[in-house]
Amino acid sequence: MNGKTADGRFKVIIVGAGVSGLTLAHTFHQAGIDYVVLDKHPVAPAWGASISIFPNGSRILDQLGLYDIMNTKHTEMQYFHCRGSDGKTYCAEPFLKEISDSSGYLGMTIERRVFLQTLYDELPDKSKVIEHARVVSVVEEKGVVKVMLSDRVVHEGDIVIGCDGAHSAVREIMWERAHQLSPGLITASEKQTMKATYTCLIGVAPYQYGLGTNVLSSVSNDRFSFLFLTQPEQIFFIVPIKMPNGQVSKYPNRLRFTDEDVQAEANKILDYPISDTLVFGDIWKTRFRGQLVSLEEGILSHWSYGRIVLCGDAIHKVTPNAGLGGNMAMESAVVLANEIFATIQRHPNKKPSDEEIRLAFKRYHEIRTPRVKELFDVSWLLTRLQAYDGWGWYVVQRWILPLVFMKGAKQLATTMAGAPVLSFIPFKQRSGKVNWKKQDWEVELKVKPQIGQSKAALNGLIASIVTSAFIAYTATVCDS
Numbered sequence: 001m002n003g004k005t006a007d008g009r010f011k012v013i014i015v016g017a018g019v020s021g022l023t024l025a026h027t028f029h030q031a032g033i034d035y036v037v038l039d040k041h042p043v044a045p046a047w048g049a050s051i052s053i054f055p056n057g058s059r060i061l062d063q064l065g066l067y068d069i070m071n072t073k074h075t076e077m078q079y080f081h082c083r084g085s086d087g088k089t090y091c092a093e094p095f096l097k098e099i100s101d102s103s104g105y106l107g108m109t110i111e112r113r114v115f116l117q118t119l120y121d122e123l124p125d126k127s128k129v130i131e132h133a134r135v136v137s138v139v140e141e142k143g144v145v146k147v148m149l150s151d152r153v154v155h156e157g158d159i160v161i162g163c164d165g166a167h168s169a170v171r172e173i174m175w176e177r178a179h180q181l182s183p184g185l186i187t188a189s190e191k192q193t194m195k196a197t198y199t200c201l202i203g204v205a206p207y208q209y210g211l212g213t214n215v216l217s218s219v220s221n222d223r224f225s226f227l228f229l230t231q232p233e234q235i236f237f238i239v240p241i242k243m244p245n246g247q248v249s250k251y252p253n254r255l256r257f258t259d260e261d262v263q264a265e266a267n268k269i270l271d272y273p274i275s276d277t278l279v280f281g282d283i284w285k286t287r288f289r290g291q292l293v294s295l296e297e298g299i300l301s302h303w304s305y306g307r308i309v310l311c312g313d314a315i316h317k318v319t320p321n322a323g324l325g326g327n328m329a330m331e332s333a334v335v336l337a338n339e340i341f342a343t344i345q346r347h348p349n350k351k352p353s354d355e356e357i358r359l360a361f362k363r364y365h366e367i368r369t370p371r372v373k374e375l376f377d378v379s380w381l382l383t384r385l386q387a388y389d390g391w392g393w394y395v396v397q398r399w400i401l402p403l404v405f406m407k408g409a410k411q412l413a414t415t416m417a418g419a420p421v422l423s424f425i426p427f428k429q430r431s432g433k434v435n436w437k438k439q440d441w442e443v444e445l446k447v448k449p450q451i452g453q454s455k456a457a458l459n460g461l462i463a464s465i466v467t468s469a470f471i472a473y474t475a476t477v478c479d480s
Contacts, residue, residue: 009034010344010351013147013155015135015170016163017043019051020312020329022119022129024161026064027337029124030425033344036155038133038147039164044117046289049202050229050236051112052323055103056419057330059436062105063427066122073118074110075214075231076100080405083219084398085388087273091402095409096216102413104430109216109229109236111204115326135164138173138308143354145307158351159307161336163329166194166296167254168314178305186302194298194317196249198383199257201239201266202320203290207232210278218321218386219274220397225386226274227321228283237283238320240295240383241265255294262292295319297380299372304361307354311336316372318379321386328375331420332368338423339364367420367440374415 012028014021017039028035053061053070061067080095100106120129134150138160147155162170175186211217211228219226223242228235249255257265270281284290296317303315312329343352343360352360385401388394401408418437421429429436 011035011157012340013038013145013157013160014163015039015147015160016165016168016312016314017041017120017129017131018116018163018165018312018329019119019326020333021161021163022116022123023060023064023330023333024163024311024337025123025128026066026119027333027422030064030422031337031341033341035128036157037129038135038149038155039129039131040134042131043120043129044113046113047291048112049204049238050109051115051326052229053108053110053115054323054327054416055100055105055107055413056416057327058105058108059103059419059421059429060330060334062429063422063425066119067105069118069122070108070110070115071106073114074108076106077109077214077216077229079212079215081212081215081217082397082402082405083217083275085219085221085272087219087275087278090398091405093405093409095405098406098409099413099416100432102410102432102434103416103436104432109231111234111236135169135173138170138177140177140306140308143307143351159309159340159357162308162310162314163312163333164314166313166317168310170308171300171310171314174305174308174310177308178302182305185305190301191252192250193300194251194296196243196255196294196296197247198240198242198295198319198387199255199265200241200293200295200320201237201262201290202293203237203287205235205237205283205287207234208278208282208286210275210282211235217275219272220386220388220394221269221272222388224269225321225383225388226272226280227386228274234288235283237287237290239269239280240319240321240387241269242387242389249294249296257292262290265292266290295383297376299369299376303365303368304358307357309336309361309364316376318376319383320379321382322375322379324375324379327419328372331371332364334420334422335367336364338420339367341424371418378412 011034014024014035014037017037021037025037058067061070078094078097079092081089082091083089096107135147136150137148139146145157145160162168164170178185211230213230213232215230217228225240227238266284272280274280297319299316303310311332318325339360343356384393385397413434417434
């Protein structure tokens with residue numbers, strides 16, 4: 001079998017059937033661009049917990065005709081409860097409702113497996129998604145890329161997009177090619193950009209009374225936190241845990257955990273209160289499933305080389321506390337699709353040259369970098385705050401953040417308004433209290449100043465919180 005395009009059309013080879021990979025599949029179908037998706041696993045495996053789709057992601061789903069079907073897969077969540085180590089609530093606000101009202105789009109909390117399965121089910125041609133397809137090599141020859149699988153099947157196309165996660169095989173292949181042709185371009189430091197200082201218990205359990213219904217709850221403790229997202233029939237749990245003794249995992253190492261490791265980690269926190277009536281053990285013992293994973297964080301400097309480009313967690317990885325990872329992956333998929341579509345349209349009678357492909361990838365990187373850094377900072381900060389990662393973080397999370405909680409919701413909503421949409425699919429977008437910002441392909445005014453406005457607002461909040469944390473921490477050190 002050979003995956004070569006018979007009619008000579010431009011073809012994209014997507015590696016990875018996760019959030020970014022399946023989003024790209026839908027965008028390319030709408031654009032009339034040929035593609036194939038390769039994944040070493042089955043589509044939508046029974047793994048992980050939930051995915052949070054904020055209004056910026058919901059708007060992309062709306063443009064792709066997927067918003068209404070996704071809305072049938074969840075019940076709206078409005079309130080965010082913050083709880084202390086005793087399980088008691090000290091702050092409860094309509095944080096999520098404020099963000100939805102500001103945009104006109106509902107945020108969604110959906111089981112990750114269900115979200116991916118729906119993306120797959122709604123594809124018009126499922127034969128373009130090939131499961132159990134492990135990529136072992138990528139070769140570029142005269143403007144053609146050849147992707148070889150472990151079963152020796154070869155797929156030919158014009159570009160390869162690596163959407164295969166934080167431990168991307170395509171990324172390593174890209175690094176190897178860069179090392180051969182441009183020695184020194186990819187440094188050892190960049191390879192170790194993504195680091196894990198936290199592990200995380202994730203899973204799904206049946207609903208139990210005690211955490212509310214359709215509520216997001218954060219329960220803070222000493223160097224770890226619980227996150228619970230409750231739906232009428234189930235509870236998604238996410239438990240980031242700081243690794244002891246300053247331990248850091250980075251390339252080429254990868255943490256792997258046995259079932260015994262998972263249970264041992266859970267055993268350490270089973271007796272911790274998570275509400276007035278529950279301890280974590282009540283959730284854990286009834287779980288449908290639960291895993292232990294490492295939480296990589298980082299943004300790479302090089303997003304492409306030659307005709308290989310990366311997307312989603314393969315280039316920007318965040319912790320799950322803010323729920324922004326899936327949205328960031330969808331946004332990057334949209335910007336990349338826009339650049340690929342524009343490049344093809346410039347010369348409809350011939351395929352783009354190597355230089356044209358390079359420039360398209362360069363524009364994609366330049367457009368996305370400021371926004372990715374902005375959202376990365378939010379995730380990084382929230383993880384340390386919720387885990388009481390030091391006295392300074394404790395003081396801010398417990399005593400200062402409740403005072404600016406809803407201000408944070410308003411500023412996050414403003415940041416969401418700077419999200420990208422596809423340039424080639426007209427649609428009537430919904431609106432709320434905050435206007436969606438125009439993109440650079442919509443008006444002559446460039447998008448960067450507008451992104452800067454929302455970034456300045458959000459970074460102002462981040463700066464005030466970080467400053468408060470630093471002051472509190474300094475005072476603690478001086479007193480001791």
